[in-house]
Amino acid sequence: MDFSRIEVDDDLAAFVAEVRDFIATHVTEEVHEEERRTGGSFNLALHKALGAKGWILPRRPPEQGGAGLDRVRERVLELEMERAGAPDITLGTTRLVLTAVEKYAAPDLAAELVPKVARGDVRFCLGYSEPDGGSDIAAARTRAVRDGDQWTINGQKIFTTGAQNCQYTFLITRTDPDLPKHKGLTMFLVPLDSPGVEIGPIHTVGGERTNVVYYGDVCVSDRYRLGPVNGGWGVLRGPLDEEHFGAGHDDGLSDLGIGSSWARRQERDVRAAVRWARTARRPDGSRPIDDPRVRARLGQAALDVEASLATPGPMGRVRVSETMIEVAAGLVDLIGPEALLPHGADGCLEDGAFDYAHRFAQGTAIYGGTTEVFRNIIAQHVLGLPRPVYPGSRKLADSRGS
Numbered sequence: 001m002d003f004s005r006i007e008v009d010d011d012l013a014a015f016v017a018e019v020r021d022f023i024a025t026h027v028t029e030e031v032h033e034e035e036r037r038t039g040g041s042f043n044l045a046l047h048k049a050l051g052a053k054g055w056i057l058p059r060r061p062p063e064q065g066g067a068g069l070d071r072v073r074e075r076v077l078e079l080e081m082e083r084a085g086a087p088d089i090t091l092g093t094t095r096l097v098l099t100a101v102e103k104y105a106a107p108d109l110a111a112e113l114v115p116k117v118a119r120g121d122v123r124f125c126l127g128y129s130e131p132d133g134g135s136d137i138a139a140a141r142t143r144a145v146r147d148g149d150q151w152t153i154n155g156q157k158i159f160t161t162g163a164q165n166c167q168y169t170f171l172i173t174r175t176d177p178d179l180p181k182h183k184g185l186t187m188f189l190v191p192l193d194s195p196g197v198e199i200g201p202i203h204t205v206g207g208e209r210t211n212v213v214y215y216g217d218v219c220v221s222d223r224y225r226l227g228p229v230n231g232g233w234g235v236l237r238g239p240l241d242e243e244h245f246g247a248g249h250d251d252g253l254s255d256l257g258i259g260s261s262w263a264r265r266q267e268r269d270v271r272a273a274v275r276w277a278r279t280a281r282r283p284d285g286s287r288p289i290d291d292p293r294v295r296a297r298l299g300q301a302a303l304d305v306e307a308s309l310a311t312p313g314p315m316g317r318v319r320v321s322e323t324m325i326e327v328a329a330g331l332v333d334l335i336g337p338e339a340l341l342p343h344g345a346d347g348c349l350e351d352g353a354f355d356y357a358h359r360f361a362q363g364t365a366i367y368g369g370t371t372e373v374f375r376n377i378i379a380q381h382v383l384g385l386p387r388p389v390y391p392g393s394r395k396l397a398d399s400r401g402s
């Protein structure tokens, strides 16, 4: 087995130190405080500072606004930022969409946007889900109607995370309702400051801020269309496949499964629980860690998180989410009521880490595709099973009739 051991020479060690310095300067307590307050998973000053270093698109050459990092350095940057708890959702959605912009946007639009993205001035969010169902993205009903060189968009998207911090949304629209559902879609990059766009906050139990976005007679120039009219599904596939299957690096450095960054968060929570077990005192003066049952439960939690990290591809996505929910609940059960005190409350443990982990874990079963939908992906794309047939579908009716 290739464990891809990395030799840390002086040069690489200097880079690690540079990243840690950057984090000490820019991922400050104020950044964490803002995140706790807003749940936006974005900090403008930090994002711009990343841009100034060329670290938004770190592998691109400096003439494209990047830092020309090799894969090892890129991975170091990624892991150090993650360990520091740097807010990064908008960074992630921007990178996802950029691939499609470079492939499908008119060359002048791509040439205008890439340097702005690299500097941190332009950011993208994902406008897929609609109130009638986010799992079936191809059922989108938001309408785009063409009039010469302009399109008029009407509809509503929900859970457009980061819209309040982005300049454009990567919007899937219906342009021909008479075509089969996957064939009547067109993709746009809609400027979020367009008249008729209205963004409203949604706050989740996990402390995240996402949005409902209304589009009322929003006029968009054809310049902002990505790919062919009615060919939107093909444009969407790239970013969607990356969310479902990963970026496709096969270099021994990348995460094995989807959702591993969440699991690494949970590793921190388990370590926090071990700290609690070593320092807390029971009424008889003993420490929880002295109890073999506590040690066994902490060991099991650590093992479960490790197993979720080692589960590859879309299976990892299901395993990570289910482990997060179970382990977070298990830690609360083990520690007791104090674990449910939120950050800032009198007597809260580990800065409220256990309460937060418990709430945050729930959403991981939903966004980026629910764990049920990932099970379908595993069935069809990993196990090669046929597409599921649902009650009410024509296929089921046909098969019963025959």
Ligand SMILES: Cc1cc2nc3c(=O)[nH]c(=O)nc-3n(C[C@H](O)[C@H](O)[C@H](O)COP(=O)(O)OP(=O)(O)OC[C@H]3O[C@@H](n4cnc5c(N)ncnc54)[C@H](O)[C@@H]3O)c2cc1C
Binding pocket: 125, 126, 127, 128, 129, 130, 131, 132, 133, 134, 135, 136, 158, 159, 160, 161, 162, 204, 208, 210, 363, 366, 367, 368, 369, 370, 371, 372, 373, 376
């Ligand atoms: C915090 C948060 C952030 C999000 N960010 C974004 C974002 O930035 N952009 C964006 O576009 N969306 C975003 N989403 C939306 C997310 O992708 C959807 O919520 C998710 O895909 C599920 O869609 P839904 O909520 O409409 O549920 P539905 O699709 O209505 O599903 C309801 C239930 O039915 C199950 N189900 C549906 N279809 C199937 C099936 N075929 N087989 C088995 N079970 C099925 C689901 O698993 C679920 O349990 C976000 C959601 C949350 C909560």
